């Protein structure tokens with residue numbers, strides 16, 4: 286079974302009690318995305334500026350005159366969170382040189398959904414990390430465009446039913462594999478890339494902390510169960526996140542300066558059916574489809590293990 | 601003391617941005633704007649300008665980055681044209697809606713298709729309603745001065761809106777003109793460092809860009825429109841101050857031989873130069889022709905415009921852009937409707953010319969005036985006419 290990920294700086298006693306992402310927000314009950322964001326903000330602390338892309342997070346946290354943000358926050362559009370963050374970082378840099386802005390370190394975090402990251406925002410993100418801006422980009426991956434009503438994205442997994450990849454006489458749901466966004470970011474050779482899931486809060490907190498402390502661009506990809514879009518009971522969010530990790534559907538790893546390390550090493554993975562059967566979006570799948578998905582997950586996991594082994598020889 | 605220098609107008613604009621001490625520049629190359637950002641890159645590389653130049657991967661990101669940098673209180677600049685401006689479209693409305701001051705120079709160029717790198721005004725006319733202040737330069741000096749003035753106007757706390765300075769692609773951007781370059785100290789005195797009323801700062805958290813429900817959206821838009829309308833007074837004030845400091849006076853609408861004119865030509869941008877020569881020629885023949893050149897396009901100077909054309913028999917508006925399936929020229933539509941409520945008003949004729957870099961010749965202006973004379977005589981004309989079309 287899964288080992289508990291090693292606990293670095295964060296242990297229960299020293300998790301900051303202060304909620305920088307406020308309790309009062311309009312997210313659905315059991316929203317995994319919000320759990321992840323809340324933890325990232327605890328790791329970030331108050332010396333932080335947040336950029337949000339359009340999407341669930343932005344909508345549930347900022348209905349004027351209310352706001353869930355206790356740090357400065359800005360939303361411009363759907364596809365440009367990384368570019369806005371780049372402008373903020375550059376602005377602060379030059380203002381500091383001219384003694385017009387605080388000398389204290391200010392963390393810049395951009396949050397975007399899987400659509401805002403892997404689809405419409407991939408160009409701005411690629412540009413911003415290639416230029417080396419000092420910021421942390423967090424993709425909250427709930428595997429579809431949830432804010433607009435559960436449409437498929439390139440991050441929707443194979444076989445999932447969404448409103449635009451519906452099940453029908455000629456369709457088994459999403460017919461393409463999930464785009465591997467963390468590896469696309471790793472190919473940019475940025476100093477820090479990691480995957481995380483709020484079901485592993487200490488792992489997530491430590492990765493967020495490390496990402497934010499990184500000088501230069503860092504990318505954190507958070508697996509975010511969504512009861513509304515995945516069609517699961519609201520009290521199963523944490524459990525489903527765990528099943529996703531334990532089955533190898535969403536492995537937790539870190540790539541630090543190009544070196545990959547699995548944080549949750551699974552001696553024996555749970556069968557993917559344990560994960561799939563918890564969610565309405567996979568309900569239509571037949572045993573042969575599940576076998577197919579199992580093969581895909583196995584292959585993906587083996588690839589990671591081999592990469593980890595190769596990387597272990599790196600300096 | 602200012603010194604007169606022969607400069608390509610693009611480089612003069614870069615000089616203005618440098619003297620304005622822009623702090624963040626985010627821009628992407630596109631003809632005919634490229635010389636501006638190349639020169640600015642060199643200034644930053646040489647340490648002449650202490651700015652962050654963000655070498656974005658697209659104009660959409662250029663505008664997005666300027667929103668971010670303006671929101672932390674940095675003086676922000678970008679320049680673009682045509683397809684680049686069209687790519688920014690979405691974010692332009694957000695920059696003005698969030699009241700983020702910045703300055704953008706647009707080297708006006710036609711929109712594809714067919715692909716054309718040459719000048720006309722169709723790029724900026726598509727952004728007419730984006731909530732930006734918009735100016736048209738005729739000369740290099742105009743372009744230089746407007747760029748510096750635009751920062752001061754945009755950053756005024758009564759305004760807090762972004763500005764576009766329009767420069768005709770090639771016919772203005774790529775010509776060498778004598779430019780009076782002021783001393784840095786004079787510019788600093790006119791344009792002090794930008795102090796935003798609020799900025800993204802962890803010491804004072806603010807939420808910028810929230811969701812606006814139907815209960816408040818209209819009110820926010822009214823505030824924004826009030827600010828744009830209110831900017832008119834600020835523009836006049838700034839031009840007044842500029843004249844006192846630099847000796848050059850600016851008006852929302854420039855007049856040429858208008859006092860006794862019966863037929864007025866209206867055209868924005870650098871083609872007004874040719875129009876002046878055409879007016880001189882027709883005057884020699886005894887025709888009472890004059891010229892008005894709108895420098896300020898947004899906010900539209902309604903009163904000033906109505907006064908400018910009062911007493912004329914006809915107004916011939918020349919647009920370098922075509923509103924497909926509509927009334928032809930966007931500037932003419934605006935002017936026609938501005939005159940509509942008046943009892944006494946000139947007959948308005950509408951001409952489209954100079955599309956995609958086609959020259960507007962002296963002969964074209966003569967054709968426009970004689971067509972307008974015919975309309976005055978016969979009492980009717982086309983909704984609008986394309987000038988110089990090869991049949």
Ligand SMILES: Cc1ncc(C[n+]2csc(CCOP(=O)(O)OP(=O)(O)O)c2C)c(N)n1
Pocket residue numbers: 318339340341342363364397398399400401402425427429430431432433438
């Ligand atoms: C340019 C543009 N296209 C489309 C939209 C509509 N839209 C808003 S949010 C969204 C989907 C967001 O999906 P994702 O990024 O995955 O975030 P989620 O809501 O799932 O957290 C879409 C399609 C938009 N706002 N802007």
Ligand code: SF4
Pocket residue numbers: 311312313314315316317318319341345427431432510511512513514
């Ligand atoms: S739709 Fe999903 S991601 Fe969006 S708020 Fe609801 S639970 Fe969260």
Ligand SMILES: [Mg+2]
Pocket residue numbers: 398399400425426427428429430431
């Ligand atoms: Mg999503």
